[in-house]
Amino acid sequence: MGRAEERRARQRGGHRAAPRRRRSAPAGGPAPAPAPGGSAGPAPGRRSAGKATKPPKGRIRQLFTWKKILGTFFGLCLLVIAAFIGLYMYVDIPEGNADAQLQSNIYKYSDGTMLARTGQLNRESVDLADVPKDVQRTFVAAENKTFYHDVGVDLKGTARGVLNTLMGRGTQGGSTITQQYVKNYYLDQNQTVSRKLQELVISLKLDRQKSKDYILAGYINTSYYGRGAYGIQAAAQAYYRKDAKELTVQEGAYLAALLQAPNQYDWALASDTGKRLAKARWNYVLDNMVKQHWLDAGKRQTMQFPTPEAPKAAPGMKGQTGYLVDAANAALEKQLVAQGQAATLGDAEAQVRKGGWTITLNIDRNKQHQLEQAVKEQLTGQLNPKKRSVDANVQPGAVSVDPKTGKVLAMYGGADYFKHFRNNATRTDYQPASTFKPVILAAALAEGAQTQDGQPITANTIYDGTSGRQVVDHGSKVGFGPPNEDHTDYGPITVQKAMNQSVNSVFAQMGVDVGMHKVMDVAGKLGMDTKGMEAVPAQTLGSMGASPLEMAGIYATLDNHGKKVTPAIIKSADHKDRTVDIPDPIGDQVIPEEAADTVTSVLTGVVDDGTASQSVADNPARDGQQVAGKTGTSDNNKSAWFxxxxxxxxxxxxxxxxxxxxxxxxxxxxxxxxxxxxxxxARINGGGYPAKIWAAYTFEAMDGVSRFDLNTTQGAAIPPTVPPSHSQTPSSTPSHTATSKAPEPSHSPTRKPTHKPTEPPTTQPPTQPTTQPPTTQPPTDPVTPEDPLDPGNQ
Incomplete structure (x- = not known):
């Protein structure tokens, strides 16, 4: 018996299989010889020619039959139905507790001392009859078009939410109005399986026991609309300074749209993206009303977006306190969504506003005071709106970050939260201008980019600094030629000197040399929000939007030798019902260390020999401190940066x-x-008030004098090792690299410069002879150019 036959015999109980029959012999052929014992079997060593009998089913196949599978399925269905019936009978509609759930939030400085306590409830319920019918319908159109006909629940959406929660995939919205009301008023915002099942049962019971008008009234009176407003009456006052009964359908549609993401869609706080999303949501609501035949299509076409009134600050939030609290809340809300503890930002905001949190910020109380004092002494103390109307339009913002830990140590959001609600430190609607130029250089170094004639881009690469020079992409002009500050022509100029003097024409060409898609990719890696940004040469002027918080993170990543720094304002967030993990602000290496360090080295030249020298390098409080930085002034002087x-x-x-x-x-x-x-x-340059504020704060707040530890052989911070060459003639191509690999000479960062950045250099020999010296020198107080394309380069 072969091994295979023995194995099959054991499976059948130890009996050997009957021998297979041979096919009948051909006519006239000999009959097969009988096997010993009277049975005719196959010849030894040969396979039977007869058809094999089908072996019986194995145990696994016997176990999984269609009958058993169907029986198991129907049994599970009956079990689920029985469990749901039991749950339905067990769970009662609880007493409403929305007001009782509200608790105080406690905010602390990094040392544990108290910053603020919040928790006052801004809610005033109104009867549904006091809300215009069209306004009522805006909420139905926004959140639950089938509200008047459904049974109060979305079984498919709830099942999906439960499954995602069980599998750790996060959560999502999509509940009916009834379910959202139950969550707001009877339960809480926790995203757990048990809470979702409770929500489902209570919603079914509530829909059977109460009218649709009762549920809708409860929903619009308990929802959170942002600006600390709970309920439609408080929201109407917060956004339009009127009672709910006076709201128009356009205003009602905006309030209904807010429920998806109150802070993100708040017109006073929203970024350009947020405003675009808010308008899209507003249009969605009104279009749904037309589809439901609740609004005339012709009337809909004439409706204009109702811009809300400016917000009023909450009590106890004066000075910088409100800005810090709002920034901490926004950071916490993002984490709740990211960690699956909230379905949407709207849900997260409601969770935070309901209180019970102890939030410790990374804000250093001493540095916060030092930053506030620097802004007051260097700028706001000199503003006089009664004497000069322009002074009323100046809005300062600042953020200070520890590059080794990513902690936000200080933040200045504006003169007073009561006077200016929007946080200037986190707003992203102004151009960062030439503070973007280091990102272009970082991209060139990180990508190993070359000039048009195939030379590597370094601090010593020579470019054509002619103002308005048309950018060339391998022989073809790209239709972009930005002017320099005051239309100054610099002729052949090194990258180091171009960074010092913030020469637009050089960095416009460099951006094309690197590839603008690569520049924007590196910008994203460094910490800039590049979603929706076009990779076009005009971005080399810093024409996108950015915030001081964002720019501080980008420069902190450079300072941290290319290892990603995401500024973190929250140190910890504790709640009795949940735990929120605060991610490490220090991430992975996003650009090579040598590339980041070379940019830092180059940026020391801006301070010692460039547009920031007067305010920073010559500051008596510097005491030999090594500094890197970049100035920026945007189109038409609408923003100025350092x-x-x-x-x-x-x-x-x-x-x-x-x-x-x-x-x-x-x-x-x-x-x-x-x-x-x-x-x-005069034009307000980045090297003026912004640099003065920076210097006054930094030289007071820094812990002793220090120097950069840089892994590079380039830039102003590195002393030259080879004498500069005077024998070469600049190439006729747009850019080339000097044969000497030594950096151009620069002042030691621990000494004061021997000349001003606005004067022609007299003590430093040029790295290359210039065939066309600058035709004009930028004055100390340059005037805003009349050119429609305002260069923004300092």
Whole structure:
């Protein structure tokens, strides 16, 4: 018996299989010889030619029959139905507790001392009869079009939510109005399986026991609309300064749209993206009303978006407190969504507003005071709106970050939370201008980019610094030629000197040399939100939007040798019902260390020999501190920046021109009485007030004098090892690299410069002879150019 036959015999109980029959022999052929014992079997060593009998089913196949599978399935269905019936009978509609659930939130500085306590409830319920019918329908159109006909639950959406929760995939919205009301009023915002099942049962019972009007009234009176407002009456007052009964359908549609993400869609807080999403949601609500035949299509076409009124600050939030609390809340809400503890930002906001949190910020109380004092002494103390109307339009913002830990140590959101609700430190609607130029250089170094003639881009690469020079992409002009500050022509100029003087034409060409898609990719890796940004040469001027918080993170990553730093304002967030993990602000290496360190080295030249030298390098409090940084001034002087850093502290300061009444972006020219040499209102440059604020704060807040530890052989911080060459002639191509690999000479970062950045260099021999020297020198107080493309390069 072969092994296979023995194994099969054991499976059949130890009996050997009957021998297979041979096929009948051909006619006339001999009959097969009988096997011993009277049975005729196959010849030894040969397979039977007869058809094999089908072996019986194995145990696994016997176990899984269609009858058993169907029986198991129906049994499970009956079990689930029985369990649901039992749950339905067991769970009762609880007493409403929305007001009782509200608790105080406690906010602390990093040392544990008290910053603020919040928890006052802004809610006033109104009868549904006091809300116009069209306004009522905006909420139904926004959240639950089948509300008047459904049974109060979305079984498919609830099942999906339970499954996602069980599998750790996070949560999502999509509940009916009845379910949302139950969550707001009877339960809580916790995203757990038991809470979802309770919500399902209570919603079914509530829909059977109460009218649709009762449920809708409860929903609009308990929902959170942002600005601390619970309920439609408080929301109507917060956004439109009127009672709910006076709301128009357009206003009602905006309030209904807010419920998806109150802070994100708040017109006073929203970024350009947030405003676009808010309008899209508003249009969605009104279009749904037309589809439901609740709104005339012709009337719908004439409706204009109802811009809300400016918000009013909550009590106890004066000064910088409100800005810090709002920033902490926003950070916590994002974490709740990211960790699956909230379905949407709207849910997360409601969870935070209901209180019970103890939130410790990374804000250092001493550094916070030092930053506030620096802004007051260097800028706001000199503003006089009664004397100069432009002074009322100046909005400063600043963020200070520890590059080694990612902690936000100080934040300046505006003169007063009561006077200006929007946080200037986190707003992203103003251009960062030339503070973006280091990102272009970082991309060139990280990608190993080359010039048009195939030479590597380094601190010593020579570019054509002619103002307005058309950018070339391998022989073809790209239709972009930005002017330099005051249309100054620099001729052949090194990258180091171009960074010092913030030469637009050089970095526009460099961006194309690197590839703008690569530049924007590196910008995203460093910490800039590049979603929706076009990779076009105009971005080399920093024409996108950015916040001081964002720019501080980018420069902190450079300071941290290319290892990602995501500024974190929250140290910890504790709640009796849940735990929130705060992610490590320090991430992975996003650009090579040598690339980041080379950018830092180059940026020391901006301070010692460039546009920031007067305010930073010459500051008596510097005491030999090594500093890297970059100035920036945007189109038409609507914003001015200085973002700079020492080895242990990164701070970004921005000034924004915002009309005090309309909140439109306006120029800063002439603010604080700044005049040019001819007595005219002067441009507010990044090297002026922003750099002065930075220096006053940093040199007071830093812990001792320190120097950068850089892995590079390039840039102003590195002393030259080879004498500069004077024998080469600049190439006729747009850019080339000098044969000498030595950096161009620069002042030691521990000494004061021997000349001003606005004067022609007299003590430093050029790395290359220039065939076309600058035709004009930028004045100390440059005047805003009349050119429609305002260069924004300092």
């Amino acid at each position: 973002t700079g850093y020492t080895p242990g502290l990164v701070t970004s300061v921005g000034l924004f021109g915002e009309d005090s009444k309309t909140h439109a972006q306006v120029p800063l020219t002439g603010a604080a009485g700044k005049l040019d040499t001819l007595g005219r209102p």
